[in-house]
Amino acid sequence: MTTAVAxxxxxxxxxxxxxxxxxCPGCGDYAILKAMQKTFADLALAPEKTVxxxxxxxxxxxxxxxxxxxxxxxxxxxxAIATGVKLANPDLDVWVITGDGDGLSIGGNHMLHxxxxxxxxxxxxxxxxxxxxxxxxxxxxxxxxxxxPSTPEGSIDNPVSPGAFAxxxxxxxxxxxxxxxxxxxxGVLKRAHAHRGASFVEIFQNCLVFNDGTFSAFxxxxxxxxxxxxxxxxxxxxxxxxxxxxxxxxxxxxxxxVVTIAENGVTEGDILxxxxxxxxxxAVLMELEPPEFPVALGVxxxxxxxxxxxxxxxxxxxxxxxxxxxxxxLRTGRTWxxxx
Amino acid sequence: xxxxxVTQRDVGGREIRDSVVIRFAGDSGDGMQxxxxxxxxxxxxxxxxxxxxxxxxxxxxxxxxxxxGVSAFQIQFGSDVMTPGDELxxxxxxxxxxxxxxxxxxxxGGTVVVDTSAFTERNLSKAGFEENPLEGDTLAPYQVLxxxxxxxxxxxxxxxxxxxxxxxxxxNMWSLGLMLWMYSHDRTATIDWLKGKFAARPAIAExxxxxxxxxxxxxxxxxxxxxxxxxTVAAADLEPGLYRTVTGxxxxxxxxxxxxxxxxxxxxxxxxxxITPASPLLHVLAHFKPYGVVTFxxxxxxxxxxxxxxxxYAGALGVTSSSGPGIALKTEALGLAIGIELPLVVINSQRxxxxxxxxxxxxxxxxxxxxxxxNADAPLPVIAAATPSDSFAVAIEAVRLAxxxxxPVMLLTDGYLSSAAEPWLIPDAExxxxxxxxxxxxxxxxxxxxxxxxxxxxxxxxxxxxxxxxRIGGLERSYDSGHISYDPENHQKMTEVRAAKVARIADxxxxxxxxxxxxxxxxxxxxxxxxxxxxxxxxxxxxxxxCQVSHVHVRYLSPFPRNLGELLKGFDRILVPEMNTGxxxxxxxxxxxxxxxxxxxxxxxxxxxxxxxxxxxxxxxx
Numbered sequence: 001m002t003t004a005v006a007x008x009x010x011x012x013x014x015x016x017x018x019x020x021x022x023x024c025p026g027c028g029d030y031a032i033l034k035a036m037q038k039t040f041a042d043l044a045l046a047p048e049k050t051v052x053x054x055x056x057x058x059x060x061x062x063x064x065x066x067x068x069x070x071x072x073x074x075x076x077x078x079x080a081i082a083t084g085v086k087l088a089n090p091d092l093d094v095w096v097i098t099g100d101g102d103g104l105s106i107g108g109n110h111m112l113h114x115x116x117x118x119x120x121x122x123x124x125x126x127x128x129x130x131x132x133x134x135x136x137x138x139x140x141x142x143x144x145x146x147x148x149p150s151t152p153e154g155s156i157d158n159p160v161s162p163g164a165f166a167x168x169x170x171x172x173x174x175x176x177x178x179x180x181x182x183x184x185x186x187g188v189l190k191r192a193h194a195h196r197g198a199s200f201v202e203i204f205q206n207c208l209v210f211n212d213g214t215f216s217a218f219x220x221x222x223x224x225x226x227x228x229x230x231x232x233x234x235x236x237x238x239x240x241x242x243x244x245x246x247x248x249x250x251x252x253x254x255x256x257x258v259v260t261i262a263e264n265g266v267t268e269g270d271i272l273x274x275x276x277x278x279x280x281x282x283a284v285l286m287e288l289e290p291p292e293f294p295v296a297l298g299v300x301x302x303x304x305x306x307x308x309x310x311x312x313x314x315x316x317x318x319x320x321x322x323x324x325x326x327x328x329x330l331r332t333g334r335t336w337x338x339x340x
Numbered sequence: 341x342x343x344x345x346v347t348q349r350d351v352g353g354r355e356i357r358d359s360v361v362i363r364f365a366g367d368s369g370d371g372m373q374x375x376x377x378x379x380x381x382x383x384x385x386x387x388x389x390x391x392x393x394x395x396x397x398x399x400x401x402x403x404x405x406x407x408x409g410v411s412a413f414q415i416q417f418g419s420d421v422m423t424p425g426d427e428l429x430x431x432x433x434x435x436x437x438x439x440x441x442x443x444x445x446x447x448x449g450g451t452v453v454v455d456t457s458a459f460t461e462r463n464l465s466k467a468g469f470e471e472n473p474l475e476g477d478t479l480a481p482y483q484v485l486x487x488x489x490x491x492x493x494x495x496x497x498x499x500x501x502x503x504x505x506x507x508x509x510x511x512n513m514w515s516l517g518l519m520l521w522m523y524s525h526d527r528t529a530t531i532d533w534l535k536g537k538f539a540a541r542p543a544i545a546e547x548x549x550x551x552x553x554x555x556x557x558x559x560x561x562x563x564x565x566x567x568x569x570x571x572t573v574a575a576a577d578l579e580p581g582l583y584r585t586v587t588g589x590x591x592x593x594x595x596x597x598x599x600x601x602x603x604x605x606x607x608x609x610x611x612x613x614x615i616t617p618a619s620p621l622l623h624v625l626a627h628f629k630p631y632g633v634v635t636f637x638x639x640x641x642x643x644x645x646x647x648x649x650x651x652x653y654a655g656a657l658g659v660t661s662s663s664g665p666g667i668a669l670k671t672e673a674l675g676l677a678i679g680i681e682l683p684l685v686v687i688n689s690q691r692x693x694x695x696x697x698x699x700x701x702x703x704x705x706x707x708x709x710x711x712x713x714x715n716a717d718a719p720l721p722v723i724a725a726a727t728p729s730d731s732f733a734v735a736i737e738a739v740r741l742a743x744x745x746x747x748p749v750m751l752l753t754d755g756y757l758s759s760a761a762e763p764w765l766i767p768d769a770e771x772x773x774x775x776x777x778x779x780x781x782x783x784x785x786x787x788x789x790x791x792x793x794x795x796x797x798x799x800x801x802x803x804x805x806x807x808x809x810x811r812i813g814g815l816e817r818s819y820d821s822g823h824i825s826y827d828p829e830n831h832q833k834m835t836e837v838r839a840a841k842v843a844r845i846a847d848x849x850x851x852x853x854x855x856x857x858x859x860x861x862x863x864x865x866x867x868x869x870x871x872x873x874x875x876x877x878x879x880x881x882x883x884x885x886x887c888q889v890s891h892v893h894v895r896y897l898s899p900f901p902r903n904l905g906e907l908l909k910g911f912d913r914i915l916v917p918e919m920n921t922g923x924x925x926x927x928x929x930x931x932x933x934x935x936x937x938x939x940x941x942x943x944x945x946x947x948x949x950x951x952x953x954x955x956x957x958x959x960x961x962x
């Protein structure tokens with residue numbers, strides 16, 4: 001739990017460290033950093049109770065730029081280190097910053113387990129579908145055919161979908177946003193922070209140098225209205241510039257389809273309504289991809305469950321059990337006295 | 341042990357012996373480990389000194405009757421015991437395979453007890469016997485007790501409502517009963533233990549007790565051939581006080597608790613991934629929640645150490661444990677802990693390798709890995725436990741060094757020490773000298789790598805502390821600010837200060853002592869770890885013969901005690917017995933430029949005392 005500090009006039013700058021930010025000019029990471037600092041200012045979070053933990057990669061530099069506690073660790077291991085932090089002190093507010101390579105390739109195993117255990121962390125995965133820091137090799141989220149220094153003829157691996165992976169791992173909170181979509185991203189970060197348990201957030205982040213425009217099919221302003229489905233709990237899955245398109249369930253074929261309201265007898269009542277607690281619906285939403293479908297953004301799934309550290313620490317004495325005698329432990333079982 | 345030259349007998353006609361070695365051997369499902377450890381318990385309570393050697397296959401239930409599936413438990417007990425013994429006086433062989441594998445270890449004239457009903461044609465063939473050894477003269481050098489243990493067990497438990505299979509499984513208790521009779525030991529502790537273990541199934545407890553009593557009665561009722569089958573073993577001349585038996589694993593766990601208390605820390609976070617033979621430490625520590633211990637069974641070895649690093653970062657005592665292959669996986673994270681300078685205790689229960697090797701067999705072949713086995717210049721202190729009970733003090737020392745010097749500490753033990761038991765004069769765990777940790781709280785002049793000028797340890801600044809918010813990581817840090825630094829001179833300086841910090845520990849550890857013998861002489865035997873028992877016993881025997889030999893046993897393997905080099909120079913020859921192909925000997929030679937010589941054994945079994953005695957004799961031309 002994080003306690004708010006007693007100030008109502010905090011600005012994002014109050015959460016910026018004194019370190020010079022060293023991402024490439026125009027990198028999407030700047031926008032994410034800005035959104036994070038704004039989130040902290042809006043929620044007036046206590047810097048001394050906050051820890052940012054990262055692995056390796058461009059995104060992993062993030063902790064150096066926040067005026068909180070920060071730990072830049074080793075490749076892919078952020079979730080494991082964060083688990084140890086929470087088991088030592090569950091009162092700390094811990095954020096894990098990772099990328100598609102760090103979190104889903106070298107650290108994929110840890111990601112699986114931290115999600116299924118439901119450790120109370122905010123896990124923010126910057127997905128740019130490329131290895132940036134090592135100069136442009138394809139990543140586990142790169143689409144088939146990605147040409148890169150290590151795949152000159154195009155990659156042949158099938159990509160992993162971060163959101164579908166998280167759901168499959170048993171995550172209880174899965175959300176998505178876009179680096180440049182500032183108010184939306186801040187809203188998602190606030191929801192992730194409010195959620196108790198592992199909150200998994202995938203941010204589509206543009207790598208200007210090695211993979212520019214990889215998400216333009218749904219992030220370009222011209223197409224955003226038609227290619228982004230902004231989710232709201234209890235609201236119909238409606239999108240489009242005219243707000244007249246929607247997602248309908250085709251019951252005969254057990255799939256979803258895009259329909260236009262007021263055409264072919266379609267009414268708003270035919271459109272699926274978003275339910276954050278419906279895991280099956282969440283899985284369906286994760287499958288939606290351009291060009292046939294818009295990309296689902298916002299809180300896709302949120303269904304809280306007991307957190308790992310709360311259960312793991314039941315019965316663990318505080319204060320090193322200073323009052324409990326150790327000599328009794330050494331005398332458990334059979335003992336015998338040797339007389340002088 | 342030297343055998344007595346003149347047989348002494350007590351008033352009942354039993355032969356009096358200084359010590360006796362017995363081994364229970366059978367299939368891995370025969371309950372030999374249980375029979376052996378209960379025998380050890382009763383022996384300890386009878387006032388004997390003892391050392392045990394559980395030796396079992398890696399397979400959980402190896403195919404019945406196979407030679408590779410033989411599980412054995414060896415114990416030496418008597419007045420002054422340092423090792424599980426070189427030669428067996430008594431062998432209990434539950435089937436032909438157990439006989440085949442273990443008979444070479446039985447001394448000429450020793451006793452072998454066999455379960456005749458297990459010597460079927462099928463079992464004989466599985467064990468590779470062409471003829472039944474019970475019928476030929478191959479066992480002529482031994483006293484053979486042919487007993488139908490299976491039938492007698494079934495008779496003893498008849499009418500108690502057990503299935504045939506359940507009834508047969510009581511035969512280990514029958515054998516135990518006979519052995520307890522043979523040494524006039526009590527059965528009370530075992531009967532109580534059976535009651536507790538099978539509390540939910542009273543019939544099983546009752547049947548096992550009946551089998552135990554029947555075995556004992558069999559010895560008692562003169563069905564034994566001849567006289568003097570039993571022995572009276574001299575009790576140990578132990579220091580007065582309260583005793584218990586302890587395994588290396590238990591002593592380690594309790595030492596960690598005592599260290600946690602001495603450091604004044606709130607929590608011990610033990611991150612571990614199951615691996616033979618290290619897992620029992622996880623099992624023991626999982627019971628200590630009321631003492632501030634949280635255990636975390638991680639998804640892999642890397643997560644295990646990383647969770648411990650995260651816990652130390654947040655102000656707890658992070659501990660991780662594994663065996664060599666797992667330590668290899670933890671190596672990158674170990675470098676992180678060295679670089680960011682956080683306390684961490686890393687325990688390696690060494691086993692025979694490389695790769696999977698022989699998981700249940702002990703070796704000392706990870707010394708190089710501990711001292712040198714990391715990328716880059718990454719020094720850390722390395723210490724080793726010598727005996728099961730020594731693990732208690734060594735664990736406390738690991739916590740002290742880790743917290744005082746803000747460094748990972750490697751604690752070496754091995755598969756033998758982990759499971760071996762010995763009697764232990766229970767120490768006062770609350771009298772451990774405290775070494776309280778001070779967390780940094782003052783923001784004035786703070787940066788994360790501000791150092792104590794004496795120890796060179798950096799400040800431990802824990803998240804949650806107002807005003808100390810800072811960022812650290814694997815990238816090189818500025819000596820003056822802790823910020824990321826690629827400055828060439830700074831890297832030189834930081835590399836040197838990390839090395840100097842570990843080197844200075846040599847000023848904060850005891851000088852090397854001589855375990856037995858003079859400080860000068862013809863030869864010194866230098867050991868480390870679990871070879872303590874056989875080396876010590878060998879040196880005592882040689883001293884009794886008038887040899888000018890000494891035993892030096894090194895607990896602090898990196899850095900070495902300040903006087904070690906000078907001490908070793910006082911001897912004409914240096915012999916280093918190790919269960920590897922020559923690791924400490926290489927470190928000693930390179931550190932001190934001394935002509936040390938190795939005595940090496942890598943069979944997965946501990947040294948025999950005689951092997952060391954012979955090696956010394958041949959070198960000193962005696």
